[in-house]
Amino acid sequence: MSGKPIIAARDLAVHFPIGGGLFGPKAIVQAVEGVSLDIPKGSFFGLVGESGSGKTTLGRALLKAAPITRGQVMFDDGEVSYDLARISRREIRDYRKRAQLIFQDPYAALSPRMTVRDIIAEPIEVMGITKTREATDRRVREIAAKCRLNLEHLRRFPHAFSGGQRQRISIARALVSSPRFVVADEAVAALDVSIQADVLNLLKELKRDLGLTILFISHDLSVVAHICDRVAVMYLGRLVETAPTRALFARPRHPYTKALLSAIPSLDPDHRSSAQKLEGEIPSPTSPPPGCKFQTRCPHAIDICRREEPRLEHSDAEHDVACHRWQELAKTLSTA
Amino acid sequence: MTLIKVENLTVEFGTDEGRIVAVDDVSFEIEPGKVMGLVGESGSGKSVTAKALMRLNPDNASYGPRSRITLQLDSGSVDVFSLKSTRDMRIVRGGSVSMIFQEPMASFAPAITIGSQMVEQLMLHRDMTRREARELSIEMLGRVGISEAAKRFDQYAFELSGGMRQRAMIAMALSTRPKLLIADEPTTALDVTIQAQVIDLMKDLVAEFGMGIVFITHDLGVIAQTADMVAVMYLGRIVEYGPVREVIRNPAHPYTQGLLRALPDLGDLDARLTPVPGDIPSPLERPAGCVFHTRCPRFMPGRCDAAVPGMTTVKPGHTAACFAVEDALVAA
Numbered sequence: 001m002s003g004k005p006i007i008a009a010r011d012l013a014v015h016f017p018i019g020g021g022l023f024g025p026k027a028i029v030q031a032v033e034g035v036s037l038d039i040p041k042g043s044f045f046g047l048v049g050e051s052g053s054g055k056t057t058l059g060r061a062l063l064k065a066a067p068i069t070r071g072q073v074m075f076d077d078g079e080v081s082y083d084l085a086r087i088s089r090r091e092i093r094d095y096r097k098r099a100q101l102i103f104q105d106p107y108a109a110l111s112p113r114m115t116v117r118d119i120i121a122e123p124i125e126v127m128g129i130t131k132t133r134e135a136t137d138r139r140v141r142e143i144a145a146k147c148r149l150n151l152e153h154l155r156r157f158p159h160a161f162s163g164g165q166r167q168r169i170s171i172a173r174a175l176v177s178s179p180r181f182v183v184a185d186e187a188v189a190a191l192d193v194s195i196q197a198d199v200l201n202l203l204k205e206l207k208r209d210l211g212l213t214i215l216f217i218s219h220d221l222s223v224v225a226h227i228c229d230r231v232a233v234m235y236l237g238r239l240v241e242t243a244p245t246r247a248l249f250a251r252p253r254h255p256y257t258k259a260l261l262s263a264i265p266s267l268d269p270d271h272r273s274s275a276q277k278l279e280g281e282i283p284s285p286t287s288p289p290p291g292c293k294f295q296t297r298c299p300h301a302i303d304i305c306r307r308e309e310p311r312l313e314h315s316d317a318e319h320d321v322a323c324h325r326w327q328e329l330a331k332t333l334s335t336a
Numbered sequence: 337m338t339l340i341k342v343e344n345l346t347v348e349f350g351t352d353e354g355r356i357v358a359v360d361d362v363s364f365e366i367e368p369g370k371v372m373g374l375v376g377e378s379g380s381g382k383s384v385t386a387k388a389l390m391r392l393n394p395d396n397a398s399y400g401p402r403s404r405i406t407l408q409l410d411s412g413s414v415d416v417f418s419l420k421s422t423r424d425m426r427i428v429r430g431g432s433v434s435m436i437f438q439e440p441m442a443s444f445a446p447a448i449t450i451g452s453q454m455v456e457q458l459m460l461h462r463d464m465t466r467r468e469a470r471e472l473s474i475e476m477l478g479r480v481g482i483s484e485a486a487k488r489f490d491q492y493a494f495e496l497s498g499g500m501r502q503r504a505m506i507a508m509a510l511s512t513r514p515k516l517l518i519a520d521e522p523t524t525a526l527d528v529t530i531q532a533q534v535i536d537l538m539k540d541l542v543a544e545f546g547m548g549i550v551f552i553t554h555d556l557g558v559i560a561q562t563a564d565m566v567a568v569m570y571l572g573r574i575v576e577y578g579p580v581r582e583v584i585r586n587p588a589h590p591y592t593q594g595l596l597r598a599l600p601d602l603g604d605l606d607a608r609l610t611p612v613p614g615d616i617p618s619p620l621e622r623p624a625g626c627v628f629h630t631r632c633p634r635f636m637p638g639r640c641d642a643a644v645p646g647m648t649t650v651k652p653g654h655t656a657a658c659f660a661v662e663d664a665l666v667a668a
Contacts, residue, residue, distance in 0.1 A: 265558045278532075
């Protein structure tokens with residue numbers, strides 16, 4: 001995990017116009033705003049946030065599957081390097097081989113009319129990666145085996161499979177073109193707990209064996225804590241904190257991260273969270289509050305938070321936080 | 337005192353592909369002011385069990401002949417399966433028993449204001465005048481933490497956020513003063529910070545109103561934070577039952593143990609996640625004998641696939657249905 005990051009985003013913004021037309025002007029949703037982020041090569045990078053935080057849109061933008069309104073996203077896998085905001089059509093085709101997406105819902109993502117073999121083969125056929133049917137079959141068998149699917153499975157249709165097996169098919173399809181960078185968007189959210197661990201372990205193995213970099217988007221902090229080496233926390237389109245997993249969970253700096261961690265229901269029935277519970281809900285991204293986006297729910301908000309938007313700054317090595325008062329709050333917490 | 341007693345509940349569904357046993361010989365009791373957690377994965381039968389308490393399962397459901405559900409009301413006890421007419425069913429539907437669902441958007445009629453729906457059910461179940469019903473509804477909306485309750489009263493469900501809708505549904509469910517509240521994955525669709533608010537709210541309301549709650553969820557963390565008693569279900573059967581502390585700290589059944597090992601715990605980031613091997617079998621291919629034997633690390637051929645284990649008492653009040661647990665107790 002050294003050298004250049006595989007993804008380096010600078011001041012990235014993704015805005016969507018909504019509504020408008022006959023009645024009044026269009027509103028703009030700032031789904032992602034001013035995000036700067038490095039994803040180190042070979043990392044299992046977690047991106048967490050609640051609904052409406054912009055985590056899915058950010059993931060899509062990094063795949064060039066959402067329009068980039070402003071800013072720069074550099075992709076560099078050691079072989080090629082692209083600025084996604086200025087990438088040409090031809091380069092996009094190459095980028096699709098190198099960057100792939102694993103979907104959340106393994107029931108919706110697989111066509112019921114195609115055999116598992118055809119589902120997995122489709123991307124490389126469309127991209128023209130393999131020249132002959134034999135070569136395609138060889139590649140499909142190879143990646144299927146890595147995803148713990150056997151030859152028998154390849155002849156069947158998706159309806160014959162359970163949720164966990166379907167997700168392994170989705171993963172094989174995403175990996176068949178040998179991508180370097182994979183975005184897994186809530187890849188285990190639809191799975192039962194007893195199955196979820198199996199898919200998580202598989203993703204870990206594949207990352208190691210195939211030298212992948214994975215952006216793991218999830219609302220589930222305990223899953224992220226177990227599988228990711230770095231985590232970024234989003235709120236209302238902004239990055240509020242990013243750090244190595246252990247540092248983030250041991251010493252969360254941002255009041256939102258703290259609240260998020262304390263909101264996870266503990267498995268210990270006698271553990272009553274003493275931390276401050278958040279009031280209210282995430283504001284609408286069409287009318288974000290001025291200043292810090294979290295100020296409407298933050299128990300520590302003061303004047304400056306309502307006026308000025310905090311920038312992401314280093315707190316210590318590799319630990320960045322966007323909060324006007326993080327230093328002050330870190331002190332009061334450590335003396336308390 | 338027991339509020340509701342479920343005995344030998346069996347629910348089957350006739351489908352095009354065959355008969356499905358969704359709930360198989362399930363028994364439990366709930367006391368007033370207590371929260372009983374029903375935890376299980378897809379196909380475990382937890383929702384069908386809950387719906388049976390109000391006889392809300394669809395028409396292709398049939399109940400086993402030994403199934404009994406007895407509800408203890410101030411006016412005496414009611415045998416839920418003996419209720420025939422829709423009018424009689426109103427005693428349990430929305431009257432003494434209320435239900436809240438995972439997706440609040442689906443429970444509110446989209447074209448009627450939240451207020452009129454609350455008022456309608458109050459006039460029906462509590463014999464109130466429109467004015468009284470309106471006052472109580474607004475009070476309840478305020479009680480569950482909805483700001484500007486009088487304004488929200490006149491709004492439609494789509495105008496509220498997800499967390500707000502879930503609160504409105506809780507307000508509506510509790511305004512008839514039910515003896516029993518059935519909550520089917522009430523926090524699953526919510527973000528964690530909102531989930532924490534709703535869990536706190538439900539705890540406060542139990543303390544204040546003293547109703548019993550059946551809390552259905554797939555999330556053991558939520559169970560640990562809300563329930564007094566827990567029943568772990570797998571493929572239609574209760575495999576383990578007991579006080580929540582006991583079951584989570586000293587799980588006896590291999591399935592409960594497996595679930596807890598598969599669950600990422602923030603307290604121990606180095607623990608390896610251990611999946612329960614295999615997949616949940618299709619309800620059309622329910623395994624014979626113990627329903628968990630196809631995935632069980634303690635499977636004993638010729639025994640676990642031949643007979644259904646009965647409930648063994650591990651400790652007073654804590655039971656599990658497993659031959660290996662039986663053997664260990666005999667040996668000890």
